[in-house]
Amino acid sequence: MQCKYFGICGSCTLYKKSYKEQLELKKNETINSFKEFGVNNIDIIASNTSHFRCRAEFRIYHIEDDISYAMNRLDRQGVVTIDSCEIVHNSIYSVMPKIIDEIVDNKMLRFKLFSIEFLTSNLGEMLVTMIYHKKIDESWDEEGKKLSDKLNIKLIGRSRKVRRVLSDDFITDEINVNGDKYRYQIYENSFIQPNCAVNAKMIGWVKSNLAGDKRDLLEAYCGHGNFTIALSSEFNRVLATEISKTSIKSAKINCTLNNIDSIKFIRLSAEELTEAINKKRVFTRLKDVDLDSYNFSHIFVDPPRSGLDEHSINLVKKFDNIIYVSCSQETLKRDLKELIDEYEIINFAIFDQFAYTSHVETGVILRKIGLIRKEKYEN
Ligand SMILES: C[S@@+](CC[C@H](N)C(=O)[O-])C[C@H]1O[C@@H](n2cnc3c(N)ncnc32)[C@H](O)[C@@H]1O
Structure with missing residues (x-):
């Protein structure tokens, strides 16, 4: 790899x-x-x-109005922004850039987004959890629903003491x-x-x-x-x-x-x-x-x-x-x-x-x- x-x-x-x-x-x-x-x-x-991890979590790095995935640097001097990851399962690999493209111009979904977790299975189902440093409520659901429908993913929003599940909170694996x-x-x-x-x-x-x-x-x-x-x-x-x-x-x-x-x-x-x-x-x-x-x-x-x-x-x-x-x-x-x-x-x-x-x-x-x-x- x-x-x-x-x-x-x-x-x-x-x-x-x-x-x-x-x-x-x-x-x-x-x-x-x-x-x-x-x-x-x-x-x-x-x-x-390559492409072996069915579960992955990435920090979100904000640069003015732009966002990117980020990982801790090897030299421990902060984070490195990334646009792809070769060890994640193919279904995570392909949805990662699509999510960024969809949310970068959507203030509700992008603002104070701290990290994104991906969970997938051999059947290709995808559960995405977006974790925020702000309170999220019904107005987040509305935008989240559009994203989940468009990308055919199950979506959960999390913030402190809040968990908003838009469809299922599980995936099926075989x-x-x-x-x-x-x-x-x-x-x-x-x-x-x-x-x-x-x-x-x-x-x-x-x-x-x-x-x-x-x-x-x-x-x-x-x-x-x-x-x-x-x-x-x-x-x-x-x-x-x-x-x-x-x-x-x-x-x-x-x-x-x-x-x-x-x-x-x-x-x-x-x-x-x-x-x-x-x-x-x-x-x-x-x-x-x-x-x-x-x-x-x-x-x-x-x-x-x-x-x-x-x-x-x-x-x-x-x-x-x-x-x-x-x-x-x-x-x-x-x-x-x-x-x-x-x-x-x-x-x-x-x-x-x-x-x-x-x-x-x-x-x-x-x-x-x-x-x-x-x-x-x-x-
Ligand atoms: C390494 S995982 C293994 C789970 C399972 N064997 C698998 O392959 O998915 C360890 C499990 O131990 C559970 N666990 C952690 N502390 C425990 C405890 N004190 N008593 C019983 N289960 C515990 C965790 O919730 C987790 O599901």
Whole structure:
């Protein structure tokens, strides 16, 4: 990929290397960093080399009556104005200049516009959120509606304590996991994996590498059911939990969209889930769930950058099989140190969600040591 803003825009930091060299660097750094856990062979899930981000956010830079997209500069000396971005999905790439053209002479839409967020899907739906440093009301809706009709986009306006949704506040996505198609409704302002193609491969990797006797699955940090929906066919039943109300709402819709009735999505923080499993606290949110009736063989965790807290570490240790997807190798390493005496790493992968940056998503599949020995002995 070539970009005229390489070396100036702060978004892509590994621009001096070819994509192949970037992957090689990430592979070597990961193996080096995790060799203390016996990791020497890892799977590498590559990204498309351009137009891979399904979610993107740009600041808006105002120069008298003109406006432009802007990104932080690589040298951290303010912002650089840009008219395009090579890493965003093609549908975002093509709508970006059209939005500027439409709003530059429209005072209502342009004035005090602070940033624009884009969310798109494999089906090409586009949700655009315009964020203002001024109050917006019905008169904004009128102009916003014209823009959304003209460009065929879903539009949301936001300002302090105000959120004006002109049609839907979600998009529908379809992803292909190892040949099976799944539909998802994804809401504005909730977590999504940024790289749609890598996301599908990442779910596929987990699905193909699930080990051991698969009974029921417990999941924490499930978001909108991104992994849950596709993994559910591998298990008898699934109990999936997450802190965000919006994500749980869309997870339940996603079950219906995919005709799945074996998953229960419950809004519980990881801390609350631990309390519930350890029977330390009774939750009305779990009144229709008979926890004792589950026969969990696997736990799946995909926490935020902070990783697992002490209680969650103790919770995952109750399971024969742990699937851990992480967006921070630093906290993943910290957590693996707590697990490695009792578990063996049986698969390890990096997923290049964030090409052209040094960030990487990591997946680890662990199995209780005694079980592996028992299986070898029995065979
Ligand atoms: C890295 S995302 C993964 C989401 C999902 N697995 C996916 O692939 O889209 C982490 C998720 O954890 C949720 N989260 C953050 N803190 C949490 C907590 N303390 N307890 C439970 N969920 C939490 C966030 O809302 C977010 O949906």
